[in-house]
Amino acid sequence: MSSSPLSGLEERARAARSWPFEQARNLLTHLAKSRVPDPREAHEAIALLNAGDIDGAWNRFPALNRPVVFETGYGPSGLPHMGTFGEVARTTMVRNAFRALTGDRWATRLITVSDDMDGLRKVPDGVPNPEMLAEDLGKPLTVVRDPFGTHDSFGAHNNARLRAFLDSFGFDYEFLSATEAYRSGRFDATLLTLLERFDQIQDIMLPTLGPDRRATYSPFLPISPSTGRVLQVPTLERNVSKGTIVFEDEDGTRVETPVTGGRVKLQWKPDWAMRWTALGVDYEMSGKDLIDSVKVSSRVCRALGGTPPEGFNFEMFLDEAGQKISKSKGNGLTMEEWLRYGAPESLSWYMFQSPKSAKKLHFDVIPRATDDYLQFLAAYPTQEPDKQIDNAVWHIHGGAPPETTSPATFGLLLNLVGVANAADKAALWAYFGKYLPGATAETEPLLDRLMGYALNYYEDFVRPTKVFRTPTDKEKVALLDLAERLRALPADTTDGELIQTEVYAVGKAHEFEPLRAWFGALYEVLLGQSQGPRFGSFAAIYGLEPTIRLIEDGAAGRLVGT
Template sequence: MLQDLETLARDARSWPFEQARILLTHVLKKRLSDGERDAARLLIDAGKADEALAAFEALSRPVVLETGYGPSGLPHMGTFGEVARTTMVRQAFRALTGDHWATRLIAFSDDMDGLRKVPEGVPNPEMLREDLHLPLTKVRDPFGTHESFGAHNNARLQAFLDSFGFDYEFMSSTATYRSGRFDATLLTLLERYDAVMAIMLPTLGEERRATYSPFLPISPITGHVLQVPTLERNVETGTIVFDDPAGGRTEVPVTGGHVKLQWKPDWAMRWTALDVDYEMSGKDLIESVRESGKICRALGGVAPEGFNYELFLDIEGKKISKSKGNGLTMDEWLRYGTPESLSWYMFGSPKSAKSLHFNVIPRAIDDYLSFIDQYRTQEPAKRIDNAVWSIHAGSPPEVASPVSFSLLLNLVGVANASSKDQLWAYFARYLPGAKADSEPTLDRLMGHALNYYEDFVKPSKSYRLPSEQERAALLDLAGRLKALPADTVDGELIQGEVYAVGKEHAFEPLRAWFGALYEVLLGASQGPRFGSFAAIYGLPQTIELIEAGANGQLAPAANIS
């Protein structure tokens, strides 16, 4: 079975597997000679990754994937997207190599950066203003819960990642610099200072070039992270000399956490020191990735593989900006949708720009549910490319929800429901014996539907009066449904009557008939499968709704409200 999975992974076409194959090629090239690489590749392609690992000692080191986080603010949608997508690549790599090859996912917090401005919406801004330019792990915590602002946000990051079940290793820039883990690479950078400057200076403006240094010394007097020129560098002693505004000419070692690197050299230094094999980033960082890769090579390292994902757009098609607040926050998505639906949204077309606003959540939920349903009947070669394989690490749930999210939204509206208990009452006949503990996904979706309807659907409801053709069809449908047993819960039987009425009354195209049902009865331009909706809502209640719509009783009430 394991070998079958490896075979499927080699042929899989979804982007995580494409990236996994690229990563495998990168690691083999990075660690082995040409002849060794060919031999190892033959073994791996034959489903014998364990033999390849045993034959070549260089392959025994874990494959390292990294994601980065700037803790000057709280974790956000981009943080989730980067970790989720990198995790998908990691899972695909494990499948490709039979899970013989150890992997690590490092969530790196750049918490040694100086606080350059006071973030919006944070308590005690005056206190933060007093701590400007200190490393984030020296800035006092405005929330009063941790020893520093950086520690507070790091804790939030870890709690955030843990809540989604991500498997990762947290790493702090401050702790890593101070531990000496970066010392050897920092000394190499000091030695190759001119090569690094030759890469960086052409990318800077004239004024910036005059003062630029890859080293940001920490002032021994104020503790500030200083952006000052390096006046001298002493390779033999491992030190730099700079002019400290608080104390004049000063010499400090580049090791032991006495300096912090500018972010592009810092990125390259991390790749080298931590032997990073894979890191993805946003399309806006393409040039930064290129320059950091050059610095990595100048330090004797090998730049990691990865790809640049597209950024999200707001409802007007504009780039989302944290400072403008025109995006969708994690808390907002999770109020209206499930974590799985967010992972589904992150899976789809990462190299294409996508809108990220409230309107996409219902569709994302229903698409995720439909992919779960498809997975049950797909052949293995299709399953491994199904998004839910990547979302659930190869083990998606057997079942999702018996009804769609869009149906729940309409049920909430028509039933005027304000609690889960009211919604469960409608399902008592449709799903006999079903309860929250036996249908946990449905129960969660009910909560999301109640929130989404109240905040977005209800304010935008717009019923209309039926045309003469539509009124006749609605009354005909009501009559046909009255002929059915009142306790009918067969959605397909009801749906058959809906189709028959649409054809009998010559709606062309037939979808115009369904549009009329949604607009006249539900006050929306789209809706769920009407037969399923009627089965859950109840046949007598549905008949009453249809007759009210046919007689124009719904539109005036909506207009008055």
């Protein structure tokens, strides 16, 4: 059916099974159904799009050929956090998959909206000048004074932090301030439609509310002309022809105000629906906790004459005890904390994996996430193209992963830091200078970054938990045998596989059953932990002679208490 042959990338994208491509294909069907109103014609459009005939679909149905809009939202009452990163990262993955699926011929936009017209509900913890914020409670965040003294408002301050945050990860997005959109008139047409269909919106919203809230609820939140606060008050009168509502101000006076020009904002569920309609949003994902909210906002969107976007609900993160992460409880892992101990790529890998499954978000997931990322990156060049496109690193790096990976795992670096008692990168590079002659921070930038993360992680989490033990008689004999076998190797050996062969041979010669009990002994006696890196690789980097001394110290019990 296609009018022109598909590119290799498009062919692979059509067959790809990873979740961003599933979402991209769902979006393609959504576009046909939402932009081609006749069901029979929509079915024809879907057939053309599924066959890869984008040009044919556009020629047959010109309404299809306008940019595809992705959206994410941000509440600027606090700093950007893990959820902010996850939502933008995952949406970007779907956007990149859509580009591949359509041969990058379909224009796309990612709009990140800051809900900065919301009223400040409480004074956040840990900010300067809290008394100033307390005086501004209830006012739009873009009116609340900036306690840091760096921007025109608290909202502007946090918006700047958001943009710097997203820019640091290289995201391609358009920033939209809700305040600017309301005040500029960008939302006016949809706000007037909502005023006209006020009763329909109320019929949708009121059944979702408790009796007390239902009695005073209005989708419109007027800005008080006397105090500047965002008011949750009933709408007393509506004048559709004038585009106004009447409400009672805080001083008891009745005020008539336009619903346009930023003089009112909307309650959040109608606001969400209004944005979808006004901006023509085609795709937005959200957390599982917002499933009911998506349903309600979708009904409001339809009442406004819009089409709810395609999307899916991702699972929430859990803390170490399996409890839902809560910003107010502070029981999660912050962005700053992850980026102190792990590379941004490892965080993107964690966000990519199983977004519909609840995952623990705690410090102990960082080493595994880092090494899993490195494993996928190392595998990428050896895979067939149809496998590469489903590899997580294809999505993490927008289809262009780095050509090289780190020569050492994060787990190995952690052990090298401990055994070498390294205090800085220079100490670690001294070992790698022998293992990888000519290697420097410039030639191995990923390894250099990982060293910094490993130093931080070891000091804060590994060192306090190390417990060395003395070997059993059987283990002691095996350790001394291993030392002798390694001493028989050439002193300048850096062949990790050769060393690993000797380690295996000792374990078998001394009849460790299962063999993993031998490796467990190596880790517990020599490294003070229950698990460790591939021992041959570790010894190759640490050096043969220092490894032999370490083994002899462990066999003699001299590491206990260190």
